[in-house]
Amino acid sequence: MLEKIRTAPAPIVRPNAAYDYDELVQEDRVHQLIYTDPAIFTAEMTHVFGATWVYLAHESQIPKPDDFFTTRLGLRPIIMVRDAQGQVRALFNRCTHRGTTLCRLERGSARMFRCPYHGWAFLNSGKLQTVPWRDGYACDFDDPKFNVAQVPRVESYRGFIFGTLNMAAMPLTDYLGPISGPIDEWLDRHPGGRVVIREANRLMYRGNWKLAYDNSSDGYHVIFSHRSLLETENRLAEEGDKGMSFYKGRPDDAPMYVAYMGNGHHFKDKRPNIEKRPGALWEIEGAAPGTEHVEGELRRKLGARALEALDLCASEPVNINVFPNLSILGNHIQVIEPLSVDTTNTTWYGTAVVDEAGIWGDAIHDINALRMRTQEQFPNFGEVDDLANFEEIQRGLAAQEDEWVYMHRGLGVPGRIRVADNGVITAPATDEVFMREYIKEWRRLMRTPPQLSIRREP
Amino acid sequence: MNSATRAAHDPSRTSHYVTDALYRDVVAWFTDWQREDRAVTDAAARDTFRRLVEREARLLDNDLLEEWAAMLAPECIYWIPASANGGDPRREITITFDDRRRLEDRIYRLRTGYAWSQKPKSRTVRLVGNVEAFICRHDPQARMLRSNVLISEFRGFETRCLAGWCAHRLRERAGGWEITVRQLNLIDCDRNLRNPSVIL
Ligand code: FES
Ligand SMILES: [Fe+2]
Numbered sequence: 001m002l003e004k005i006r007t008a009p010a011p012i013v014r015p016n017a018a019y020d021y022d023e024l025v026q027e028d029r030v031h032q033l034i035y036t037d038p039a040i041f042t043a044e045m046t047h048v049f050g051a052t053w054v055y056l057a058h059e060s061q062i063p064k065p066d067d068f069f070t071t072r073l074g075l076r077p078i079i080m081v082r083d084a085q086g087q088v089r090a091l092f093n094r095c096t097h098r099g100t101t102l103c104r105l106e107r108g109s110a111r112m113f114r115c116p117y118h119g120w121a122f123l124n125s126g127k128l129q130t131v132p133w134r135d136g137y138a139c140d141f142d143d144p145k146f147n148v149a150q151v152p153r154v155e156s157y158r159g160f161i162f163g164t165l166n167m168a169a170m171p172l173t174d175y176l177g178p179i180s181g182p183i184d185e186w187l188d189r190h191p192g193g194r195v196v197i198r199e200a201n202r203l204m205y206r207g208n209w210k211l212a213y214d215n216s217s218d219g220y221h222v223i224f225s226h227r228s229l230l231e232t233e234n235r236l237a238e239e240g241d242k243g244m245s246f247y248k249g250r251p252d253d254a255p256m257y258v259a260y261m262g263n264g265h266h267f268k269d270k271r272p273n274i275e276k277r278p279g280a281l282w283e284i285e286g287a288a289p290g291t292e293h294v295e296g297e298l299r300r301k302l303g304a305r306a307l308e309a310l311d312l313c314a315s316e317p318v319n320i321n322v323f324p325n326l327s328i329l330g331n332h333i334q335v336i337e338p339l340s341v342d343t344t345n346t347t348w349y350g351t352a353v354v355d356e357a358g359i360w361g362d363a364i365h366d367i368n369a370l371r372m373r374t375q376e377q378f379p380n381f382g383e384v385d386d387l388a389n390f391e392e393i394q395r396g397l398a399a400q401e402d403e404w405v406y407m408h409r410g411l412g413v414p415g416r417i418r419v420a421d422n423g424v425i426t427a428p429a430t431d432e433v434f435m436r437e438y439i440k441e442w443r444r445l446m447r448t449p450p451q452l453s454i455r456r457e458p
Numbered sequence: 459m460n461s462a463t464r465a466a467h468d469p470s471r472t473s474h475y476v477t478d479a480l481y482r483d484v485v486a487w488f489t490d491w492q493r494e495d496r497a498v499t500d501a502a503a504r505d506t507f508r509r510l511v512e513r514e515a516r517l518l519d520n521d522l523l524e525e526w527a528a529m530l531a532p533e534c535i536y537w538i539p540a541s542a543n544g545g546d547p548r549r550e551i552t553i554t555f556d557d558r559r560r561l562e563d564r565i566y567r568l569r570t571g572y573a574w575s576q577k578p579k580s581r582t583v584r585l586v587g588n589v590e591a592f593i594c595r596h597d598p599q600a601r602m603l604r605s606n607v608l609i610s611e612f613r614g615f616e617t618r619c620l621a622g623w624c625a626h627r628l629r630e631r632a633g634g635w636e637i638t639v640r641q642l643n644l645i646d647c648d649r650n651l652r653n654p655s656v657i658l
Contacts, residue, residue, distance in 0.1 A: 106648070199540050199550035204650035227572035232563050236471055289535075289557035290476035292467075345650040350551030369481060369548040373555060380554060381567055384575040384655045391653075392574075 001144045002152060002167065005452040025443040027436070028408035032397040034442075035208040035405070041341035043446060048324050049074030049338065051450035052264075053162040053175045055326035056080055056090055056151075058333060058349065060159065060196035061107065066124060069107045072337060073151060073163060079103050080161065083124045084111055090151035090163045091126050092454070102148070113148075122148050127457040144456045152455035158187055159194055160326065160333075165452040178424050179265035182320045186328055189316065191359055195351035197333065198372070201379035204345045205387040207394040209325075209338035212346055213438070215386060216327045216334075217258050217268040217319050219429030220409060222247040225389055229382040233286035243286045246273045252428035256317075259434065260425040264323025264441035266434035271317055279307030285314035288373040294366045301363045309363055312353050313370040315378070323438060331375050342394050348383070350375045407435040469558040475533045476557050481548045483596070484535060484639055487627055488544055491592060491602050498591035498601065508589045510635060511605045511626070515584035518657055523565045526657070531629070535639040536561050538658060542648055544641070553647060553654065564657060575655035580613040582656060586624075594627065601628045601635065607642070609658065620658065621645050 019040070024031040034040055054073055057080040061069040068081040070093060077093035079102070093101045095115040102113040102122065112129065114121040119132045126148035131141055151163035155172040157180065162172055173180065187193045205211075215221065222244055223230065233243040246254050255272035274280045285291075294313065298306040315330035327334040329348075337345040350372060355364040397405075410416050410431035417427045427433045467474045498504060510529075517526040530536070538553035539545050547555045556564060567573050585608040594600035603626040610619050622644040628635040642658050644651075 199545065199552070201540065201551055201553065202648070202650040203654070204652050206652070225574065228567045228570040228574075231570050231572065232567040235563070235566055236559075287473065287559055287563070289555060289560055290473055292472045293474045293477050296474075347650060348551075352549070365478065365548065369478070372547065372549075372551055373476075373560075375551055376553075376555060377560075380654075381563065384653060385573060388575040388577075388653060388655075 001456050001458050002453050003149075003456070005165070005454060019446075021443045021446050025439050028411050029404040029406045030439055031403055032400065032405055033403075034439075035210060035394065036341065036397050036400075038341045040446075041208075041338070044338070045074040046450045046452060047445045047448065048442065050452050051164070051166045051169070051445060051448070052324065053155075053164045053169060053172055054324065055160060055322060055335060056154070056163045057161045058159055058197050059088070059156060059161060060194075062088065064109070066109045066111050067107075068103065068105075068110060068124070070103055070105065073165075074338065077101055078151070078163075079113070081110075081124045085125075087125075088154055088156065088161060089124075089126065090154050090161075091124075092149040092151075094149065095120060096128070096146050096148060125457055126150050144458055147456040149454040149456055152453050158183065160322075165454065166450065167453050168451055175263055176265070176322065177262050178422055179261040179263075179267060179320065179322055182261075182267050182269070182318060183322075183328065186316060186318060186320060190312065190353050191355050191357060194354060195331075196354055197349045198352045198368075199350055201332075201348040201350070201376065201383075202345065203348070203379060203383060203387060204339075204343065205390050206342055207344060207387075207390040208342060209336050209344040210439075210442075211390040211393055212336045212344060213321065213324065213327075214407070214435050215390070216321045216329065217266040217434045218432070219247065219251055219256070219258060219268060220432065221386070221389075223251070225386050226382050228385060229378075232381055233377075236287065242284055245284070246270065247429075252430050254429060256429045257426050258429055258431055259427075260437035262423055264438045266321045266323075266438055268319040268429065268434075269317075270319075270429075274317065278311060280311075281314040281316070282307060282310035284317075285374060286377055288313075288370060288377060290370050290373055294370040297366050298363055301361070301366075309360060309367050312367050313374055315374055323441065330378060331371060332378075346383070346387070348375075348379050407432040407439070411436065469532050470562055471559065473557050473559055476535075478548075480535075481546075484537070485544075485546055485548075487594060487596055487600075487602070487639065488625060488641055491594065491625075492590070492604055493592060493595070496593045496595060498593060504589070504591055506635070507591045507601065507603050507628075510628070510637075511586050511589050511603065511624070514637075515586045515607070519582050519584055521579070523568065523657060527561060527565060530558075530561070530637045530640065531631070532558060534558055534561065534637060537639060537641045538647065539641070539643060540647055542643075544643070553644075553651070568655075568657075573655065575653050578614060580611045580656045582609055582611045584609050588623075597629075599629060600638075602626070603628065611656065613653070618652075622647070622658075 062082045065086050071078050079091040079093045100117045121130045128146045154163045234240040256270040259267045298309045320328040325336040333349040335347045352368045536556040540553045586605050588606040590604045592602045606623045625641040627639040
């Protein structure tokens with residue numbers, strides 16, 4: 001059963017005045033209010049986190065029937081559950097009686113959610129099952145309105161589960177469009193074309209969520225914001241060519257590039273910087289706990305195949321950003337979680353390789369143990385500095401009379417930006433074209449009255 | 459690996475000791491170890507351990523990171539789990555699972571002058587207490603310490619408090635004790651942390 005939701009048409013900020021988003025988002029710059037205004041944030045929670053596809057969970061977080069995992073869609077508390085029939089659902093974590101959350105655990109397995117407050121119990125399909133002392137009610141509890149609300153459209157793309165409240169949203173595969181190419185390539189470098197999530201590096205910052213999404217293909221900041229990491233990861237390297245070293249010199253002259261892939265998605269591809277051969281990725285991987293030991297073990301166990309195995313321990317040099325909240329960075333699946341206009345969680349889920357066919361034998365344990373350690377480097381030594389810079393942007397923007405934030409690098413420079421037949425826009429690594437393009441998609445969503453629905457079991 | 463080849467490897471430069479056997483040992487040592495029947499009751503020994511934990515807190519608070527790192531064995535582990543039960547670092551991401559080289563990376567980074575997350579630097583005071591010592595059941599020569607820690611951290615404009623308990627594994631070195639594994643269990647280890655950039 002579908003219920004249409006009445007949503008306020010536009011954020012009312014000053015009495016009788018709505019924002020003109022064409023004024024706030026211009027060709028070369030955006031207004032500071034898009035990062036600082038609580039009314040705009042409130043509107044984003046329906047216009048963006050509601051009206052478009054939003055990443056919710058990875059299927060490895062709910063592998064078996066009855067498994068659940070609690071998360072949010074925007075600010076809405078959500079229980080991601082694989083119901084008893086195996087269907088993945090995104091239930092609103094909200095009791096239909098008086099509104100309390102039904103589930104307070106981060107994850108687990110349950111056929112039924114019994115409300116802690118007055119004991120109404122719901123099947124994990126969302127259907128109301130029992131009400132204590134039913135004879136005290138005159139109503140018909142078979143009315144679907146008592147079943148838990150859920151996200152009406154939940155779809156998975158190769159293990160990445162998305163949901164939207166917009167019945168008119170295009171199919172997920174169309175929404176992803178060209179960005180599914182990099183996602184496929186990222187998955188297909190693993191045996192069986194899949195990964196599983198294994199815990200996370202969980203970070204938060206006092207800044208607007210878009211500061212993270214602006215950053216995640218930004219090749220301009222790397223050598224400056226991450227200078228401490230670059231110096232650290234090369235302190236023992238003879239060639240000084242580890243990790244992000246290809247940003248040294250003039251990064252725009254390197255073969256890597258940024259791309260805008262439509263519907264708000266953007267992509268930074270650093271793979272062209274390295275040769276296409278087994279072991280090339282491993283050569284630039286920074287030192288991690290166990291590096292030399294595992295390399296020796298894998299060479300001993302696997303011989304010539306060791307390089308391919310070592311590449312699985314190394315970080316894939318891509319930043320795949322699916323609007324508005326999913327970034328596949330290296331081997332991490334990073335989720336951007338807006339909490340308020342100036343508070344954001346970035347959760348960097350670690351991924352492990354699964355080897356169901358047994359092609360790596362017991363070497364798979366060495367591969368995954370080292371892969372955990374290589375993944376821990378960037379959040380510890382890199383991301384913390386970006387987050388400090390995001391917080392300082394938020395602080396700087398309090399200087400409200402200086403209204404504009406510029407994202408015009410590359411704009412108007414002849415021959416710099418290319419548009420392919422499929423609409424994909426590419427530019428040198430430090431170009432800000434991906435920001436200018438995604439924020440146009442944001443503007444389109446903010447101007448469009450959201451048509452939202454929720455669903456309940458019949 | 460025999461001791462001769464091991465001696466040829468400087469753990470500050472190469473990482474040969476983070477092996478499957480080491481992971482197995484670390485997980486075993488840090489499982490079910492706080493047992494009354496193995497508690498150290500000798501007052502002088504307990505005082506020695508309390509002083510070790512207090513010294514560590516003082517060195518970290520005073521930014522004497524190199525001196526602090528010297529309290530740890532050359533082949534050490536500095537571990538902050540991301541799951542409340544400690545978890546298995548072979549199978550999952552931790553907040554931190556540093557060997558000697560990465561621990562020195564951590565200090566090096568803070569010393570570059572370009573670690574923006576520590577510009578300005580945090581000022582910290584640690585309150586350590588409830589220090590208890592246990593004899594390791596896998597090795598009667600080794601000791602395990604449990605202590606509670608409150609870290610008040612002032613940076614920029616605010617002071618925040620981080621709370622947790624620390625587990626140290628110690629072994630004797632030249633009449634004293636050195637730390638072979640230091641595990642810090644933050645009470646909010648499985649929640650999103652803001653700016654975890656100081657050595658905790
Ligand atoms: S609020 Fe859930 S049963 Fe009353
Ligand atoms: Fe960055």
